[in-house]
Amino acid sequence: MNRMRQYVIIGNSAAGIGAAEGIRRTDPRGSLTVITDEPHHTYSRPLISYLLSGKVTGDGMKYRPGSFYADHNIRLIHAAAMEIDAAGRQVLLSDGRRVPYDKLLLAAGSSAFVPPFEGLDTVRKSSAFIRLDDARRLEGMLDGNGRVLIAGAGLIGLKCAEGLCGRASRITVLDLAPQILSSILDGGGAARVQSRLESRGIEFRLAASIRRFEGDTAVLEDRETLDFDVLVLAVGVRPNTALLKGIAEIDRGIVINARSETSAPDIYAAGDCAQTTDASSGQSRVMALLPNAYMQGECAGINMAGGEAAFDRAIPMNAIGFFGLPVITAGHYTGEVYEKNTEGVYKRLFYSDNRLNGYILIGQVEKAGIYTSLIRERTPLDTIDFALVCEKPGLMAFTREVRQARLGGGAV
């Protein structure tokens, strides 16, 4: 084939950028187009809460340097992808243009899930908290003061609460679940993080649900009412799969294999819109987190460009902190438990069948990656000094041969 290959990526965030870098590692020449419906240079989505708190400003939001698109010879199109014509191998854009492709990646991310609350349309000021424009809209609504109600005590809702701290007269976080961060923490860990957030004045209404909105008042199931000036909807997210409906297999997300291929020829998917095997449990699921997004995207890019890559080590994992309290978690929480629960340390390791399944570390997180690698690599625990590694994560727990290979061998 003498004609240059045409690569098209829908999405300009971690998965899309990973794919662009993967493509250019493999094929410096082919034409590469990135399509985004946002009017921005690639930025880091998790940083929007840091933008609110002022810890990051302007150029600090950029996920890659200003010269990124020129350096990688990328054509960036700011328009929405409306439809994929798989038979005609082209993407139809909101401005009427058609972009032909040989290899296509959908890295369209996810959108806020908004439950059908009665009276939501009577709320004057509300916003989701996923995109840069959401953060800017929220800033505009706040006016330096005001009472904020955040619906959802997950990662997004709580990072929003932290970012808004000091910029609102009252912040209340409400969730159906009886604990915060129910997707990544157990009850004990959640209680620790909650008390840190409460120490900074953030209030919680847990095991609570909203019956309806009456203007700027939330009426709860127990008839209690909460007045607010700004509502943040952080109940959950939904993978953006619609563009591949009827084209590729979709479960909760777009189903991909270890090569980031969908079931449709020459169409790949990566990031928050994709669903793949969780290496810690063997189950197929959406693991919407940035490192997996980047690595799925990079893997897709290399394969799109004719290289050989596999990313079969995706696991759920999160590093997050609140007001200086670090939290790192990975895997799933079943099996027997090793635990340490002291004033500055909350640590739980979950294991069964000779494998580490998951862990929760709060407060003291040094060398957490040693545990992550035991989960990711499915290391048989009888080949290491498991008692030692529980106490103290390190390479000491491995055999001398393994250590020599890792520390003395060639580059990995």
Added chain:
Amino acid sequence: MKRVYVREEWCLGCHLCEYYCAFAGTNETDMARALKGCKINPNIRIEENDGVSFAVSCRHCLEPLCVKGCITGALTVSGGVVTIDGDRCVSCYTCILSCPYGAVSPSDGGAVQKCELCVKTAGGTPACVKGCPNGAIVFEERG
């Protein structure tokens, strides 16, 4: 590319590498004066247990999980060296979650810290290698 390699059988567990590492970033001329009374936070760390000891620092992986997972773009590869831009780091610790060697750590200044082969400090030979009294840490090409 040249990398730092450890020879476990030669490590005395003297921790001098940790001191040379911490000293390399100080711009001082006298190590004792620079570090006396300080709690050091070096980028190379001795692990020891039951008579065994060895130093661990960043491997500068060819497929660095810390760089791929970095949420801000603060970690990059520059001439083969995995490098941290402290101004862009927000201390989310995704790199600490990711590194299978435990070679990225929190710093006193906010950003994470890691070995950068002394490219920003001593230049040329990493200070830990130069300072090891027993040749247990070497800087060489092993492919």
